[in-house]
Every structure is written in C-alpha cells, then in structure tokens.
Amino acid sequence: MTLLFKVDPDRGRAWKALFAEHAPDIEVRLWPEVGEPTDIRYLATWQPPEGIAERFPNLEVLFATSAGxxxxxxxxxxxxxxxxxxxxxxxxxxxxxxxxxxxLALHRDLPRYLQQQREGRWQVQQNVPARQRSVGVMGLGNLGQAVLRRLQGFGFALRGWSRTLKQLEGVACHAGDAGLADFLDGCEILICLLPLTPHTTAILDADLFAALPRGASIINLGRGAHLVEEDLIQALDSGHLRQAIVDVLVHEPPQAEHKLMRHPNVWVTPHIGAVTQPESAFWVLLDNLRNYQHGQPMLGEVAPGRGY
Structure with missing residues (x-):
C-alpha cells in the first residue's frame, strides 16, 4: 500500500524516515514525486491538489495533517x-x-502594560484575582476540553459552549442557539475553538460581540472564517471590546496594511497556535492505517456533512 505526503519538504522527509524505521511495509512517497498515481491509496496533506479524484482514482483515505x-x-x-x-x-x-x-496575558493586562512601556509611562493597573475572572470556551471537543482542564489550575470561573450539551466538572456548560446568550453574558475572556461548519462560519460577529460584557476580550484559535473582521474592529473602536488575540485570518498571509495587523488593540500571530509534528503524530497516523487495514474504525473520522 502506498501513502503520499503532500507537506513541506522537511516534514515530508521526517515522515518518510519514521515509516522506514517503524512500518517499512508502507511505501511512502513525497509530493511532487508521485510515481504511478494509481498506486496511491492514502494521501496525507494540509491542502490536497486540485482534481484529486481524477488524479488518484484508487484513493481510499484522505488524512488531514491538521485538526480541522x-x-x-x-x-x-x-x-x-x-x-x-x-x-x-x-x-x-x-x-x-x-x-x-x-x-494570562489578557488577565494580567499585558497589552496595556506594553502600550504604557511604548509611551514611557509607569502606571500600575488594578489586579483582578483569577477567581473573579470568567473565561469561556466555544467548542468543547478534544481541544476545548484540554484548554479548560489546564485553566482550571489557575482558579478562573470557567464556562463552555457547544452544539450539544456537555457535562464537564468545574465548567458551567451551555449549548445550542438557546444557550448562547447566557454563555456570552458571563464571558470576560472568550476563546473560540470551534470547528468550521456552515453553522459556525462568521459566528464571531457584531451580534455576538454585543452580547459579551463591556470590556471583554476575545481569542480566536479556531479558523479565520469564524471571525467577521470588520465587526471586530468596530467593537474594539467603540470600546465595547477591550482586546483581541487572533491567530487565524480569513486570508493568510495578510497584506501588511491589513487593519487587524495595525490595530493597537489586536495581537496577531501567523497561525502558529499548533503545528503537527511528525514525531508525535506518527503513531496516531500509523494506528489509523493499521485499523483501516483490519476494518476497524479510525480515530478522527469525519462524519459526512458535519465537518468534524
């Protein structure tokens, strides 16, 4: 069986070396050296090539090298x-x-202190104990639950929202459209970790921002298309939102003059929240390949029409 990787060359070589050492029965090819296209049964990639069905007529499984x-x-x-x-x-x-x-940066006012430093000002801001700070997570899958577990150790008042109701110890959980307003009303710091689906596209919009308490901040670690960027700018400029930390944008990389890149109340990072590392991901992929060979379910199978 042949597995094709369409990834950056350094990671491709790392993947190939791991398979050669631990699973030599699986032939690994690296894009663009495809060889005979009809040999390809498995493709692992962030972004597949165009015409994938015609290009690889015997393709059986498409493995994303990303969580989405x-x-x-x-x-x-x-x-x-x-x-x-x-x-x-x-x-x-x-x-x-x-x-x-x-x-923690938002909780401890680091954006404001950095701005004060640039202005040459030495001014202490009022410190709020973590137990008096509410943090909400949108998306209670594998990633959202892991984030909430880590934040519990700091003592924050934690909230969660998902499509269907979850029960998480130490987290006030809400669900669905009916529960969204109550969830947002108590979020001083909001983290988006939702999957991108037709229902969640543009969910971070003016209406959602207005439902947050005045002075709230947001962190978008989901997808760029979750965020209506102009609505965020307006909410920040009006003073309703205090700060935003954005790791994903609709168009990447953005132009240098992109408004979010230059906004004084926005931190933008270049989609570096997490990157798949062959060394840690190899065993997950190999287990899935072995499971597939034996007709067993694979971890992370995407339900048709749901998007995750």
Missing part, C-alpha cells in the same frame, strides 16, 4: 473516500500552551 478539515473541498471527493482529521497530541499541547498564554 474545512480546507478540503469535500464535494470534489468521491463518497468512497474517507476523511480523517489529525488528533496529534502535539496539536493539543500546542493549543493548550497558546490559549493559556493568551488568557
């Missing part, structure tokens, strides 16, 4: 091709690290 699969045009794939998202423990840890960093 919204970048795939699923309508261009035959129904026989299974899509599997990457549940790399390294991705989880990276997201947890980033979210914790961002929450």
């Amino acid at each position: 699969v919204d970048q795939f045009d699923t309508t261009a794939l035959p129904s026989s091709v299974q899509i599997v998202r990457m549940l790399d423990p390294g991705i989880v840890e990276g997201i947890v690290e980033y979210a914790t960093m961002a929450v």
Whole structure:
C-alpha cells in the first residue's frame, strides 16, 4: 500500500524516515514525486491538489495533517473516500500552551502594560484575582476540553459552549442557539475553538460581540472564517471590546496594511497556535492505517456533512 505526503519538504522527509524505521511495509512517497498515481491509496496533506479524484482514482483515505478539515473541498471527493482529521497530541499541547498564554496575558493586562512601556509611562493597573475572572470556551471537543482542564489550575470561573450539551466538572456548560446568550453574558475572556461548519462560519460577529460584557476580550484559535473582521474592529473602536488575540485570518498571509495587523488593540500571530509534528503524530497516523487495514474504525473520522 502506498501513502503520499503532500507537506513541506522537511516534514515530508521526517515522515518518510519514521515509516522506514517503524512500518517499512508502507511505501511512502513525497509530493511532487508521485510515481504511478494509481498506486496511491492514502494521501496525507494540509491542502490536497486540485482534481484529486481524477488524479488518484484508487484513493481510499484522505488524512488531514491538521485538526480541522474545512480546507478540503469535500464535494470534489468521491463518497468512497474517507476523511480523517489529525488528533496529534502535539496539536493539543500546542493549543493548550497558546490559549493559556493568551488568557494570562489578557488577565494580567499585558497589552496595556506594553502600550504604557511604548509611551514611557509607569502606571500600575488594578489586579483582578483569577477567581473573579470568567473565561469561556466555544467548542468543547478534544481541544476545548484540554484548554479548560489546564485553566482550571489557575482558579478562573470557567464556562463552555457547544452544539450539544456537555457535562464537564468545574465548567458551567451551555449549548445550542438557546444557550448562547447566557454563555456570552458571563464571558470576560472568550476563546473560540470551534470547528468550521456552515453553522459556525462568521459566528464571531457584531451580534455576538454585543452580547459579551463591556470590556471583554476575545481569542480566536479556531479558523479565520469564524471571525467577521470588520465587526471586530468596530467593537474594539467603540470600546465595547477591550482586546483581541487572533491567530487565524480569513486570508493568510495578510497584506501588511491589513487593519487587524495595525490595530493597537489586536495581537496577531501567523497561525502558529499548533503545528503537527511528525514525531508525535506518527503513531496516531500509523494506528489509523493499521485499523483501516483490519476494518476497524479510525480515530478522527469525519462524519459526512458535519465537518468534524
């Protein structure tokens, strides 16, 4: 069986070396050296090439090298091709690290202190204990739950929102459209970790921002398309929102003159919340390949029509 990787060259070589050492029965090819296209049964990639169905007529499984699969045009794939998202423990840890960093930076007023430094001002701001600070997470899947577990150790008042109701110890959980307003009303720091679906596209909009308490801040670690960027700018400029930390944008990389890149109350990072590392992701991918060979379910299978 042949597995094709369409990833950056350094990671591709790392993947190939791991398979050569631990699973030599699986032939690994690296894009663009495809060889005979009809040999390809499995493709692992962030963004597949165009015409995938015609290019690889015997493709059986498309493995995303990311936790999400919204970048795939699923309508261009035959129904026989299974899509599997990457549940790399390294991705989880990276997201947890980033979210914790961002929450603590907002909680301890680092954006304001950095601005004061640039202005040459030495001024102490009122410190709020973590137990008096509410943090909400939108999206209570693998990533959202891991973030909440880490934040519990700081003593924050934690809230969560998801499509269907979850029960998480120490977290006030809300669900669905009916529960969104109550969830938002108590969020001083909001983290978006939702999957991107038709229902969640543009969910971070003017109406949502207005439902947050005045002075709230947001962290977008989901997808760029979750955020209506102009609505965010207006909410910040009006003073309703205090600060935003954004790791994902609709168009990446943005132009240098992009408004969010230059806004004084926005921190933008270049989509570095978490990156799949072959060393940690290899065993997850290999287990899925072995499971597929033996007709067993794979971890991270994407439900048709749901997007995750």
